[in-house]
Amino acid sequence: MSIKAPRGTRDILPLEAQKWYILEEIFKKMCCIYNMHEIRTPLFEETELFVRSVGEESDVVNKEMYNFKDRGGRELALRPEGTAGVVRAYIEHGLYNMPQPVKLFYYGPMFRYDRPQAGRQRQFYQMGIEIFGTREPIADVEVIKFTADFFSSLGFRNLQLHINSVGCPQCRFPYQDDLKEFAREKLSMLCADCQRRALLNPLRLLDCKEEGCRELMKDSPQLESYLCQDCRDHFNGVLELLNVLNVPYYVDPYMVRGLDYYTNTAFEFISEDIGAQGSLGGGGRYDNLVEICGGPSVPGVGLAMGVERIALAMDREQLWPEESEPEGVFMAVQDSGLKEEALSMLYSLREKGLRADTDFLNRSLKAQMKFANRNGFRYVIIFGEEEKLKNQIKLRDMLKGEQLELSFAEALDILVKERS
Numbered sequence: 001m002s003i004k005a006p007r008g009t010r011d012i013l014p015l016e017a018q019k020w021y022i023l024e025e026i027f028k029k030m031c032c033i034y035n036m037h038e039i040r041t042p043l044f045e046e047t048e049l050f051v052r053s054v055g056e057e058s059d060v061v062n063k064e065m066y067n068f069k070d071r072g073g074r075e076l077a078l079r080p081e082g083t084a085g086v087v088r089a090y091i092e093h094g095l096y097n098m099p100q101p102v103k104l105f106y107y108g109p110m111f112r113y114d115r116p117q118a119g120r121q122r123q124f125y126q127m128g129i130e131i132f133g134t135r136e137p138i139a140d141v142e143v144i145k146f147t148a149d150f151f152s153s154l155g156f157r158n159l160q161l162h163i164n165s166v167g168c169p170q171c172r173f174p175y176q177d178d179l180k181e182f183a184r185e186k187l188s189m190l191c192a193d194c195q196r197r198a199l200l201n202p203l204r205l206l207d208c209k210e211e212g213c214r215e216l217m218k219d220s221p222q223l224e225s226y227l228c229q230d231c232r233d234h235f236n237g238v239l240e241l242l243n244v245l246n247v248p249y250y251v252d253p254y255m256v257r258g259l260d261y262y263t264n265t266a267f268e269f270i271s272e273d274i275g276a277q278g279s280l281g282g283g284g285r286y287d288n289l290v291e292i293c294g295g296p297s298v299p300g301v302g303l304a305m306g307v308e309r310i311a312l313a314m315d316r317e318q319l320w321p322e323e324s325e326p327e328g329v330f331m332a333v334q335d336s337g338l339k340e341e342a343l344s345m346l347y348s349l350r351e352k353g354l355r356a357d358t359d360f361l362n363r364s365l366k367a368q369m370k371f372a373n374r375n376g377f378r379y380v381i382i383f384g385e386e387e388k389l390k391n392q393i394k395l396r397d398m399l400k401g402e403q404l405e406l407s408f409a410e411a412l413d414i415l416v417k418e419r420s
């Protein structure tokens, strides 16, 4: 029996990888513009880190985490999200001693044992940013504006920014109690997940995707009226700055985000066309997370975006740039006795930084030309007995269909000039 990729994983073949490369480049460029610095953390961490940060009662830790004992008996887990590891590193390396804020970005695979569907894999990729060391609304807005700028440079025009405040523990606890009370009367009519949430994680009752639950929770108390003065001022500060920067938003009292560690600002960028699955990225503030993970009391705010979802949305809206122009040189050899000489030409081309390749299978000249065409080479150098006698090569421009006879040195000159 043949071995296949595990359920919930996907191979990213070259044509798709080229698209991902575009996303990564634009993301990294945006990070550079915003003065964010890259951090790379391990793909697995001590399980305890996620239990503490993401929350023991969360679906992510409870049902979806890949945790295991290694051969040394350590309790480890594949990271289900990116923030916890970055927070752990921030504490472990004393980054709170550096001038604040510390602005970081990451990119890489995350793992959740979930039912696979379009845009949702068990190994999936996220790009994210984190800003540590300031509680000022300007930091929240920095993260939100970054996200808006990133999506608009990808070409998205119809994303909606949903924003809410989930308050601080002080104002959230009485609210959660009232929410629990509200849900208790309707418990038997809620879905199985919501029945569990009602006990353990009542905030999540608000963003159940089941139509029935949404209807039942429609008249639930709203967190907005429970916010303490501090949280209210902070939220208003964020909204005011968004107004100043002309970033349109929609205050969505039902948006609470999936992870437990958020405080105050929570936001998502939602594509209207994809419906409930439409969140392309989001984040929020986590003022207690560093402390929860064993560090000093340092506030933070961040963003995470799903690469698969964004790529799917780009497919759907046909936002990928046109295929790139053919470029580079293919070294076609007519006579296998000339291979060695052709090889030294090939490496001279590469030394000049030109994209170059040759035939590895002793194919006919015609087959080599076809190969060069299919592989997007702009030029072909043809080298055979006839050329060798004249100490020349043929340089064929596949785009224009023109052909020159000249020395290799002359051809190299033309190709280098052409490229710059």
Ligand SMILES: [Zn+2]
Pocket: 167, 168, 169, 170, 171, 172, 227, 228, 229, 230, 231, 232
């Ligand atoms: Zn509060």
Ligand SMILES: [Zn+2]
Pocket: 190, 191, 192, 193, 194, 208, 209, 210, 213
């Ligand atoms: Zn439900």
